[in-house]
Amino acid sequence: MDDENGRLFETEKGKGRKIHRVFATTVLVSIIWIWIYRATQQPPLAAVSGGRRWRWSWMGMFMAEVWFGVYWMLTQSVRWNPTYRRTFKQRLSLRYENQLPWVDIFVCTADPKIEPPMMVVSTVLSVMAYDYPPEKLAVYLSDDGGSELTFYALTQAAIFSKQWLPYCRNYKVEPRSPVAYFRSASHPSNTKHSHDYVIVKKLFEEMKNRIENVTKNGRVPDELHVEHEGFTEWDSFTSSRDHGAIVQILLDDNDDAEGHSLPKLVYLAREKRPDHFHNLKAGAMNALIRVSSKISNGPIILNVDCDMYSNSSDTVRDALCFFMDEEKGHDIAFVQYPQCFENVTKNEVYGGSMRVLREVDFHGLDGSGGPLYVGTGCFHRRDILLGKSFDNESRIKWKMENDHKETPKITIEEIKNLASCTFEIDTEWGKEMGLKYGCPVEDVITGLSIHCRGWKSVFYNPKREAFLGVAATTLDQTLVQHKRWSEGDLLILISKYSPAWYGLGKVNPGLIMGYLIYCLWSPSSVPTLYYSIVPSLCLLKGVPLFPSVTSGWFLPFAYIIVSITAFDCLEFLRSGGTTRGWWNDRRIWLYKRTSSYLFALLDTILGSDLSFVISSKVMDSEVQERFEKEMMEFGGSSPLSTTVATLSMLNLVCFLGFVMKWVLMDTVTRGVCYETMAIHVVLCGALVALNVPLYLALFVRKDKGKIPDSVTVKSVILALFISTVFYFL
Ligand SMILES: O=c1ccn([C@@H]2O[C@H](COP(=O)(O)OP(=O)(O)O[C@H]3O[C@H](CO)[C@@H](O)[C@H](O)[C@H]3O)[C@@H](O)[C@H]2O)c(=O)[nH]1
């Protein structure tokens, strides 16, 4: 099978595409049928008292359904042509083992409190230990926190790597993040291995204790400063927002305990000054690109978030199979791996695994030009990240011998200048060069601009997860993260790089539709809110907005409700989830749409400042316990969770109000009510059922993760107020 001359990677089309297309056509017919219903069957003004208001509600439903219909069509773009990739590392090795390119790896961290230094350096160690010639690897840690705690941890990791890398190499251990490895590894049975295991484990524990002690105390004691000259950099340090650039090369031409080379290891804290905006992670990445160009200048760059440790030592070689394929590699700008998380529980209360995105959307995007760049687990070609455009005449020929341009040695002071606040003034950095500024999803907008310059990207989703990170562990964190993402994606839509116009003619229409799915997340909050409020209120009032069960118009509604629900559930199960997980995912879907996306929309309209709330990667033990029990964590009160609570209360009030009325009805009225209000009952009933855990958190739970009483009071009063006003209006 493995013939030596074969391709370095293979591409396969997904199965079942035809069946899906037939199904999609039936849904499309139903959507149009519903639109016709809304357009032609408007209630006559005189039908009920307040007919005019009814008209308005009706028009609102129509607009919402047009939105949902169009949005659904966009989501078909990522289901039309799913694509799967396979690599042949053996062939890569046979053909290019001696010409493998240099690879620079960037790890970004920003805050030692919510991104513990021990976690950060474990990620660093995991990427240092790739199965790849170490003399061709260089690992850079960018510390936007400018923290000596993180620096201390890195000095310790540099020492430990001398034992850790040979251990990984000799016993082919996985994963190569020592924290993850020692958490799950069982004691080896082989005597030699067992002996080494004990030694390395002891060294690891000692390092961990040292780092965690220092972290706990919040400072590096003076007597430890003598251990590394780099600590003097902190002598002139004022605060994490006000300090000069710090560059420390911790490992350069060093050997490990067995005399093999070690990767280069560099600590970078770019200069920060209060009167210069630092452009968040994009700014950090651009500083990394420049600094690394003077130290190792690898033509391939991998970047990971500090929590995303490498879970598979093959990853670099897999990625190179795409770049180095002789026939199809020349137009691939980046290879994106999926974001996977090690801390999602079985039924993922916060929808944290985003499995449908990973198993469906991204394979679909790959079929129409390539996945989005999502900021972590992504291999880039340096030249392209810098702004190079694709044209057929200047096809990049990957002659590896010439690729690594040794840069003349320059001094550390000169390198620091590259990481200064002022370096980028009057340059194209952040605009046409490097990662783009001005957007909280610097990754997506940068990837889009690369696609617009004519390049393709590849999504590679191997069986063994390549990277594992930390997913949000409270509802608020989830909602805040999605607010940042949806706001960023909306900003892209209205930016110069909008896929809607800038992308037209430059990228595949399917890919434009794909980008639009995410760019329209935030505006989709409005129709979703409408649909989850107005029909419920009308149920309470007894005003039908849907066709009655006996009418032919009922059919498309029934078909869509049943088939889309079933399809959605099936897709989730096929992506490896559980039914319970799907149900939870639907809840989070609702919460995101009605809070995060709404607030993102409002922020965009009101033009709020660019912000990046860094996700916490630590939790206290009580929160951890509830997380493992899959209990939703509310804790604090925020506008986001108050909105969610109010909406859930509103639906409960409407539903209970309807049930009370129903109980008091005579049989004839009940019959009519059943015919005309059936869809309302299903919709409102489903919303109430979805919200059960929230009601428990409002009224029943006693633990600290419950919804605070202040939020309960607020949401109940608001819900009663809204429904009463509507009822008597
Ligand atoms: O000013 C900053 C802010 C963040 N970061 C780093 O950026 C990474 C991502 O931040 P995190 O808080 O974990 O955000 P997530 O929402 O999990 O990140 C996703 O979304 C971001 C865009 O919103 C991308 O940048 C990330 O790569 C992607 O994983 C972390 O390593 C941070 O240390 C910086 O280096 N500097």
Ligand SMILES: [Mn+2]
């Ligand atoms: Mn993260």
